[in-house]
Amino acid sequence: MRSRTNLAAAYREADRIDEAVSLGKQVVADSERYLGDLHPETWRARSDLAASYLKAEQTAEAVALLEQVASDAQHLLGDDHVDTWHARAALSAAYRAAGSIKEALTLGERVAADSGSLLGDYHPDTWRARSSLAASYLKAGRHADAINGLKQVGIRSEQLLGDLHPYTLRSRAALALALQEVGQAEEASKLEEQVLAAMAQTHGDRHASTLRACYDLLAPYGEAGRAGEGMTLLERFTADSERLLSDYARTREGHDVVSHSRR
Structure with a gap:
């Protein structure tokens, strides 16, 4: 499944969005069937499909998937796990893309605040989280x-x-x-x-x-x-x-x- 997830990502990077979404859906369905809803590979497949949805401007579908991933990660791993942090960071960006600026700001501020303790101030993902929050601030004026x-x-x-x-x-x-x-x-x-x-x-x-x-x-x-x-x-x-x-x-x-x- 990992190889097909990688192929879907390659389709997305090549702007072959229909193929990325179609293959991503297959991977998610197979992951849920064979690995279960709470398996990390299922989360990864859903997150990758959400990225394809975002590029296809299907923001509602992307948000729904990422809300599910973030909720599952929180319940299974806890608030302070780095995978939960990454899921929330992706969801905040999706909220902004969908025009849900209030939700993007609320979650983005939490993600940016947690990044220092979880990753450190000089980690590239900390910078990305703060840049993403800045983009939400711009959208909010x-x-x-x-x-x-x-x-x-x-x-x-x-x-x-x-x-x-x-x-x-x-x-x-x-x-x-x-x-x-x-x-x-x-x-x-x-x-x-x-x-x-x-x-x-x-x-x-x-x-x-x-x-x-x-x-x-x-x-x-x-x-x-x-x-x-x-x-x-x-x-x-x-x-x-x-x-x-x-x-x-x-x-x-x-x-x-x-x-x-x-x-």
Whole structure:
């Protein structure tokens, strides 16, 4: 069953959502039949299916599954078990995706508070929990709480992972968005500039992540009265991407010609 769970996850990562959901349902049904409702593999299968439901925007189905997993983990393992903590963290994120912000905040604050004692302040899952809570704060319009939380996550990430680590860059991008929402366009622009420079350094100008960072910079530039600079950057990176796609198309065309000639 574990191999099929892994395959369903691979389908989900490849955006083959219908296949991920279909296979996930089969795995859950088989797990419940052969292992029972309270077996850890059944919980894992339900959580994985919930992740596929979320990607398919079937949030009600995801929430129902994760509520069941969290309840079972609490009753069987207790409040202070790390698996119960993980189940609650996933459920809080699902509540937010479903628009149940009050529930997301209530559970998210509990998860973030428990993360220090269960995992430690420097554990990556602690940072993820606090980032998730910040996202819920943003949804609830509590921008100051969100910004403070994201700043703390960013500091921890830089200290342990470095300036160029993907998690550090994601934290900066999230903080930039929060700052932009409260009208701090210059501060948001500076953070997005850091993200863009790091992406270009790590991946090169032509990488999709670099282009995405360039697009993310346009909005704060516009709000800061720097729209011209944003368009110049966009033209540069778009031109690079178009050249890359053109090169790929020519390579692919040549490959197809060779393939057909061999038939």
